[in-house]
Amino acid sequence: MSAYSTAQLDEIDEIPYRGCRLRAVRHHFGITALGVNAWAGREAGDRMIPEHDDDQQELYLVVQGHAVFEVDGERLDAPAGTLVFPRPGAVRTAFAEEADTSILALGARPGRAYEPSDWEILNPLVDAGEYAEAADRARELIQVHPESAMLFYNLACYESLAGRTADAIEHLRPAVARSEDLREFAKIDSDLDPIRDEPAFKELVG
Numbered sequence: 001m002s003a004y005s006t007a008q009l010d011e012i013d014e015i016p017y018r019g020c021r022l023r024a025v026r027h028h029f030g031i032t033a034l035g036v037n038a039w040a041g042r043e044a045g046d047r048m049i050p051e052h053d054d055d056q057q058e059l060y061l062v063v064q065g066h067a068v069f070e071v072d073g074e075r076l077d078a079p080a081g082t083l084v085f086p087r088p089g090a091v092r093t094a095f096a097e098e099a100d101t102s103i104l105a106l107g108a109r110p111g112r113a114y115e116p117s118d119w120e121i122l123n124p125l126v127d128a129g130e131y132a133e134a135a136d137r138a139r140e141l142i143q144v145h146p147e148s149a150m151l152f153y154n155l156a157c158y159e160s161l162a163g164r165t166a167d168a169i170e171h172l173r174p175a176v177a178r179s180e181d182l183r184e185f186a187k188i189d190s191d192l193d194p195i196r197d198e199p200a201f202k203e204l205v206g
Contacts, residue, residue: 005029009038009063009102015124018050024120025104032145034114035107041065041096048103051093058107060084060094065101069094115148122154131162149178157191168192169200176204 012023023038025031035056039048048067049060060069062082069076070093071086078084078094086092094103108114118141125134135158142151156172159165172192176183186192186205195201 009040012038014040015120017120017124018127020047020050022120022124023102027118027120032114035105037105037120038063039094039103039105041067041101041103042099044096044098046096046101047093048096048101049092049094049105051091053089053091054107055088056107056109057088058086058092058105061104061106063102063104065099066097067094067101067103068097115145115150122158126158126161131158132164134158135162135164135167149175149182153179153182153186157189160192160195163194165195165198168195169198169204172201172204 007028009023009025012025012028014021014023016022021040021042023040025037026035041048051070060078060083062078062080062084064080066080067078067082069078069084069086070091071084072090072092076084077097079097084094118137122134122137125131125137135155138151138155138158142148142155145151152171153175156168156175159168159171172186176186183205192201
């Protein structure tokens with residue numbers, strides 16, 4: 001087995017995600033210690049990063065082409081080689097200023113061990129309404145990361161949406177047992193509405 005792995009960005013398949021094009025770098029290499037992915041802009045004007053805020057720290061590097069970031073409404077010109085570090089909580093997005101632009105993104109939450117969830121693969125399935133397939137994929141990931149409360153929680157959500165009521169409750173149980181934050185979120189998460197009236201659900205979340 002080789003002591004290293006290499007890849008060109010354009011060798012990693014693009015995944016449609018919220019109107020953008022994601023290259024799942026972390027998934028490609030099997031990285032579990034930190035979040036790292038890339039965003040592709042084929043044409044000038046393409047939105048490259050979905051508009052979002054986040055409580056984790058995210059660092060972006062324009063590795064090819066020319067991008068423009070918008071952070072809390074402020075426009076930031078970002079030619080190749082530019083590093084952009086939005087403060088946690090700031091709303092951010094980015095657009096390609098020229099064709100064939102690529103942005104590398106790294107992220108993690110301060111003071112907390114990184115929990116891989118493979119959202120890069122799962123979220124596009126959920127966006128497409130393929131809840132059963134997302135649940136099956138999440139089950140495979142749990143075999144690799146059985147310590148991840150978030151993976152159990154996401155699996156429960158996918159199973160709830162897929163109509164797998166008993167399975168959803170079974171996997172929600174370890175999620176809320178490991179995280180009180182997830183127990184509180186389960187009380188308002190619409191993904192769990194299909195199982196909300198189940199006695200076992202009420203017993204779990206209170």
